[in-house]
Amino acid sequence: MSGIFESSEIAGIRVSNRFVRSATWEGMATGEGGVTSALIETMRRLAEGGVGLIISGHSYVRPDGQATPLQLGVYGDEQIAGLKKMTEAVHAAGGKIVMQLAHAGFFAPESLTGGPPLVVSDFEGLSKRPRTEVSIADIKDLVRAFAAAAARAKAAGFDGVQIHSAHGYLLSQFLSPFYNRRVDEYGGDLANRARVHREVLRAIREAAGEDFPVLIKINCRDFVENGLDLDESVQAASLLVDAGLGAIELSGGMLNGGKLSPTRPGINSEEKEAYFSEELKAFRKAIHIPLILVGGIRSLEVSERLIGGGQADYISMSRPFIREPGLVGRWKSGDLGRAGCVSDNLCFKPGFEGQGIFCVTEQRRPATRADTLE
Numbered sequence: 001m002s003g004i005f006e007s008s009e010i011a012g013i014r015v016s017n018r019f020v021r022s023a024t025w026e027g028m029a030t031g032e033g034g035v036t037s038a039l040i041e042t043m044r045r046l047a048e049g050g051v052g053l054i055i056s057g058h059s060y061v062r063p064d065g066q067a068t069p070l071q072l073g074v075y076g077d078e079q080i081a082g083l084k085k086m087t088e089a090v091h092a093a094g095g096k097i098v099m100q101l102a103h104a105g106f107f108a109p110e111s112l113t114g115g116p117p118l119v120v121s122d123f124e125g126l127s128k129r130p131r132t133e134v135s136i137a138d139i140k141d142l143v144r145a146f147a148a149a150a151a152r153a154k155a156a157g158f159d160g161v162q163i164h165s166a167h168g169y170l171l172s173q174f175l176s177p178f179y180n181r182r183v184d185e186y187g188g189d190l191a192n193r194a195r196v197h198r199e200v201l202r203a204i205r206e207a208a209g210e211d212f213p214v215l216i217k218i219n220c221r222d223f224v225e226n227g228l229d230l231d232e233s234v235q236a237a238s239l240l241v242d243a244g245l246g247a248i249e250l251s252g253g254m255l256n257g258g259k260l261s262p263t264r265p266g267i268n269s270e271e272k273e274a275y276f277s278e279e280l281k282a283f284r285k286a287i288h289i290p291l292i293l294v295g296g297i298r299s300l301e302v303s304e305r306l307i308g309g310g311q312a313d314y315i316s317m318s319r320p321f322i323r324e325p326g327l328v329g330r331w332k333s334g335d336l337g338r339a340g341c342v343s344d345n346l347c348f349k350p351g352f353e354g355q356g357i358f359c360v361t362e363q364r365r366p367a368t369r370a371d372t373l374e
Contacts, residue, residue, distance in 0.1 A: 002308035004300075005332050010290045010314060011213040011246025013159045015052035015096050018307055019328045020316040022249065022294045023055040023100040023162070023217070025068050027351025033060065033073020035082030038356055040089045046321060047095025050328035053314070054095055055249075056086075058102040058164050061149040062142070064113045065103030065170065070354065074099060074149040080156045087157035098160040098215060099153040101146055105170025106131070106179070107255055120173040121181040139186060139196055142170070147203035150212070160213030160246070163200060167262050168254040171197060172219060175236055178227040194236045198243050205244065215292075216240060217249040220279035223260035230279055234286050241289055249292040249316055250283060252276050263319065267296040267343040274302055280311050292316045298339045300331045322347045323359035 004018045028038040039057075046054050059074040060066045066073070073079060083099075090097045108117040110129070119126065122133040134142070150161045165171035173179035174196050180187050186195055197216075204214055218237060222228040228236075237248055253262045267273060274280075276295040283291055294316035297303055306312040320327055320339035327339055342361055351357040 002304040004304055004307050004315070008313075010053065010292075011160060011215055012211065013053065013096050013098070013213050016094070017050065017052040017328060017332075018314045019050070019052045019303075020249070020292050020294075020314050021046050021051045021054045021321050022316040022318040023058050023164070024318045024322070024357070025071055025348070025351065026057045026357055027068065027070045027348075027354070028356040029057075029070045029072045031070065033066070033071060033075065034079055035072070035086050039072065040086050042325075042356075043086055043095075043097065044089040044093050045325040047090045047093035047097075048329075049321075049324075049326035050332060051095060051321065051325075052328070054090060054097040055162055055316075056097060056099045056158075058100045058169075059149070061101050061103055061145045064115060064118060065105070065108055065145075066112045067102070067104035067107050067109075067169070069112060069352065070356075074101065074152050075145070077152065080152050083152070083156035083158070087159075091157070096159045098162050098213065099149075099156075099158045100162045100164050100217070101149050101153070102164035103142065103145070103170040105173050106168060118170060120170070120179050121187070123181055136184065136186075143196065143199045143203050146200045147207040150204040150214075151207040154208045154212055160215060161204065161208070162215040162217055162249065163197070163204075164217050165197060166217045166219045166251045168222075168256070171200070175219070175233075176222050176228045178222060178224055190232050190235055191239065194239050197236070197240055201240060201243050201245060213246045214244075215247040215249065216245055217251055220250050220252045220276050220283070223253045223257050227254075230282055233279075234282055237283065237287055241287060245289065247290040247292060247314075248283070248287065249294055250276055250280055251294050252279065262295070263343075263345055264296060265343050265345060267298055267341075270299055270302055273297050273299060274306060277306065277311065280306075284311055290314060294318070296343070298341060298343075300336050319343060319345075319347065322357055323362055
């Protein structure tokens with residue numbers, strides 16, 4: 001047996017099973033990134049539905065790091081009270097929750113932030129629109145912003161934080177040779193490109209305490225020409241393990257990566273599931289902290305093979321839980337049918353229309369956003 005429904009400990013967090021809700025964008029926050037009743041209800045349903053560990057929607061650590069409208073934020077102390085209501089709801093339902101800390105970097109639209117997006121390197125061909133290359137001083141400010149956000153997450157009752165370094169967001173850009181063409185101490189060889197990650201991790205430890213759980217989401221590959229490859233990704237992960245990282249969620253691809261993007265369509269058979277599982281094998285050989293695998297997993301059979309075979313320690317899903325927040329509970333009860341998610345990505349469309357994401361195929365809308373919490 002895989003033990004997939006048994007209690008275990010990940011990065012110091014005791015969880016009820018091996019299933020993780022991977023971070024997404026819910027489109028349910030206030031215009032300033034505050035918590036709403038809809039967000040609280042979404043997290044409560046996940047906890048009641050049996051998800052062992054919930055990772056919050058990606059939460060921007062500074063106003064210039066916002067990626068999408070109505071995105072959750074963690075850039076100000078005034079947001080702590082609402083976030084605390086979220087964690088209290090999850091804990092009351094028997095769940096655990098960590099906050100994903102993010103800065104969109106290249107993918108932060110000026111229409112939301114009011115200024116040109118920050119990039120690791122500004123080079124010809126990167127974009128037709130103005131970009132601002134971060135200075136050394138900017139990098140130090142960003143490190144402090146991640147640390148302050150982690151301290152707010154701890155004050156709000158989160159069980160830990162996850163650093164978002166995947167999919168082309170700002171920290172992911174530092175690791176990627178495609179985006180990072182710097183010639184200072186943050187560019188060039190891998191140790192330099194991973195320097196900011198080590199600084200963020202150390203700053204979080206100083207701000208939130210040595211025992212506060214810190215996870216990371218990282219690309220196994222960028223799947224773009226001259227991007228981060230598997231060997232360097234494993235090396236970067238090893239550097240962070242040595243620096244005290246608690247667990248790694250393995251993803252891949254860029255938001256603009258087409259068929260090799262993180263959210264691939266048409267996952268309608270077991271053969272198409274777990275599309276980063278080959279890369280996972282290389283991580284398993286070198287990394288000895290918990291590994292969380294995300295990427296197209298839709299069936300209990302595939303999940304149990306990955307856990308039972310010792311490749312993954314935890315199984316992470318996002319889109320299936322948008323349609324079925326009670327999926328884990330259904331599987332545990334003996335109803336072993338595949339997740340109902342058809343991987344069409346249509347769930348994100350209503351989010352951009354101000355309704356919050358939901359499965360349009362099932363036509364189950366989320367709770368109203370109108371009742372906001374200060």
